[in-house]
Amino acid sequence: MSDGDSLDDAGPSLQQRRMQAAVSHAQRVRHLSPKFHESTDPTLAFFYHPRTLSVLVCLLAGFLYVALFIDPSNDILNTRWGLVALCSVFIVISVVLFRDGPFIRPHPALWRVVLALNVLYEMFLVFLLFQSKQTGRQMMAFFDPVLGVELPERSYGDNCALTVENMRGGIDIFVLAHSLGWFGKALIIRNHTMCWILSITFELLEYSLAHQLPNFNECWWDHWILDVFTCNWLGIYVGMKWCEHFKMKTYTWHGIREIPTIKGKLSRAGAQFTPHSWTVYQWAPTRRFKSFAGFIAFAVLIMLAELNVFYLKSLLWVPPEHPLVIARLALLFLFALPSAREYYEYYSNPRCKRMGAHCWMLITTLLTELLIIVKFGRGEFSEPFPTHVIAFWSLVASILVGFSVWQFAVAPRLRQHRSSDKKTE
Numbered sequence: 001m002s003d004g005d006s007l008d009d010a011g012p013s014l015q016q017r018r019m020q021a022a023v024s025h026a027q028r029v030r031h032l033s034p035k036f037h038e039s040t041d042p043t044l045a046f047f048y049h050p051r052t053l054s055v056l057v058c059l060l061a062g063f064l065y066v067a068l069f070i071d072p073s074n075d076i077l078n079t080r081w082g083l084v085a086l087c088s089v090f091i092v093i094s095v096v097l098f099r100d101g102p103f104i105r106p107h108p109a110l111w112r113v114v115l116a117l118n119v120l121y122e123m124f125l126v127f128l129l130f131q132s133k134q135t136g137r138q139m140m141a142f143f144d145p146v147l148g149v150e151l152p153e154r155s156y157g158d159n160c161a162l163t164v165e166n167m168r169g170g171i172d173i174f175v176l177a178h179s180l181g182w183f184g185k186a187l188i189i190r191n192h193t194m195c196w197i198l199s200i201t202f203e204l205l206e207y208s209l210a211h212q213l214p215n216f217n218e219c220w221w222d223h224w225i226l227d228v229f230t231c232n233w234l235g236i237y238v239g240m241k242w243c244e245h246f247k248m249k250t251y252t253w254h255g256i257r258e259i260p261t262i263k264g265k266l267s268r269a270g271a272q273f274t275p276h277s278w279t280v281y282q283w284a285p286t287r288r289f290k291s292f293a294g295f296i297a298f299a300v301l302i303m304l305a306e307l308n309v310f311y312l313k314s315l316l317w318v319p320p321e322h323p324l325v326i327a328r329l330a331l332l333f334l335f336a337l338p339s340a341r342e343y344y345e346y347y348s349n350p351r352c353k354r355m356g357a358h359c360w361m362l363i364t365t366l367l368t369e370l371l372i373i374v375k376f377g378r379g380e381f382s383e384p385f386p387t388h389v390i391a392f393w394s395l396v397a398s399i400l401v402g403f404s405v406w407q408f409a410v411a412p413r414l415r416q417h418r419s420s421d422k423k424t425e
Contacts, residue, residue, distance in 0.1 A: 052096055059092055076142075091116045101358050102341040111338055111358075118335045118361045125368040133315065133376045140316050143324060151317050153214045160219035170222050173321065178231035179238075184333045185302070186239020188340045190281040194295075195240070198302055199232045205303060208389045212381045213310055215320075246278040281344050289408040294347040296400065301366060305332055308369040315376040335362045 066081055094116030100108040101115065128136055141148035159166055186195050203223045210216040218227075285295035309332075312318070313325055335358065342356030355363075 055092055055095075059088065062088075087120055090120060094119070099357070101338045101356065102345070103338055114334045114338065115358055115361065117331060118358070118365060121331060122361065122365045122368060125365065125372060129368060129372050129375065136315075136372075136376060137317050140318055140324070144322070147316075147318060147322070147324075149317060151314070151319060156215065156218040156222055160221070162221050166219070167221065167226070170219070170226055175226065175231050178227060179235040181329070182232045182235025183239040183242075184235075186236050187242060188333075188336045189302070190243050190279075190340075191283055192236070192240050194283060194299070195236045198299060199228055199236065201299070202303060202306055203228055204392075205307065208385075208393065209307070211383045211386065213314060215310070243278075243280075247280055279341065279344070281340075282348070286407055289404065291347065292404055292408070294343075298343060298347070301363065304366050304370060305336070308366065308373065311373045311377065312369060315373065315380065332362075335365070339363075 063085060066085070070081060071077060091113055095109050095112045098112040098115055101111045103111050128139065131139065137148050156170065182195070182199065185198070189195050189198070206216040206218065206223065210218075283291070283295055283298075285292045309325065309328060312328075313320055313322075318324055338356070338358040339362040340359075342359040346352050346355050346359065
């Protein structure tokens with residue numbers, strides 16, 4: 001036997017075994033990761049061609065212009081431009097290197113930008129977490145010099161007589177914010193019953209936390225008539241109508257070149273900014289224990305996203321109508337759209353064993369915000385929780401635990417015993 005024959009019979013080499021192991025690991029990761037329908041849209045081929053070199057040239061040209069023509073003596077301006085350049089480079093790198101998420105419209109690169117913004121926001125939160133409360137408030141003044149000043153306390157529960165005049169006084173710009181907020185949450189949650197459960201739960205949380213945040217101290221008619229049954233109802237109703245429209249819509253995509261009329265081409269171009277397909281979320285929390293726990297966890301995350309903004313603006317002295325607060329709400333809405341889709345895939349698909357990047361990143365962001373609130377809130381909220389609040393939420397927790405034990409432990413065994421008794425008879 002020759003040397004060559006002996007080498008051939010020795011089996012695959014170390015390098016070949018490593019390559020096989022890498023391929024096997026990649027296939028296993030793809031199997032465990034969330035799976036979605038399409039990754040690209042073939043109807044606009046020119047829109048999906050790589051433009052990495054063009055973006056690189058534009059980015060460098062912008063850096064060159066800023067470096068040559070801004071005032072080098074203004075340190076604050078230089079710092080701001082440096083942060084903008086840093087974020088721009090990170091976003092460009094993310095667009096090139098990040099994987100596609102669950103959405104492909106209007107373009108997968110847009111949702112890579114959204115994920116990059118989430119990462120940047122998380123890094124800012126981590127930096128803020130390691131600062132003192134006073135330094136954090138001074139950082140807000142870096143973004144806007146009018147910030148960094150303690151806010152006056154505002155309560156909505158001073159005059160709670162149910163009169164037309166008082167109700168008119170309770171209608172302000174935040175009424176529109178309530179409706180828009182629940183319109184967005186309806187698009188995220190895509191379930192009418194869950195939207196109403198969360199809407200009522202948030203009002204109960206406002207009652208429970210009114211001793212810490214004065215703007216939660218509202219009149220009963222402000223809670224239930226203006227908020228729940230007017231603003232929240234309107235936002236949920238319109239949002240669910242949008243969901244029904246996208247659910248019933250027939251998605252037939254044609255390339256722009258295949259459409260003969262100008263009106264049709266414009267309509268197709270506008271349709272690029274609508275969903276490519278629509279998934280209805282059937283939460284079914286009583287189906288199995290994992291579904292029940294996932295439903296509760298999703299509700300907790302939604303409430304955490306709602307409450308965090310109130311505590312952060314109170315602790316960092318940012319007025320509720322400030323653009324920073326509005327920007328945070330807008331970013332959370334963009335972060336939550338693909339995150340909810342990935343969470344639902346992990347929640348409903350038994351073959352999906354890991355969360356998507358958007359979902360994981362948003363959960364990390366919300367928990368980091370909570371850590372900042374816990375740290376900066378020390379010494380701020382000295383009044384203890386009222387006894388009736390503790391008793392109420394203890395009762396709610398007991399009901400949830402008791403229901404889960406009955407539904408997923410006791411009831412299945414009773415049904416099993418009954419079926420076995422019928423067989424023996």
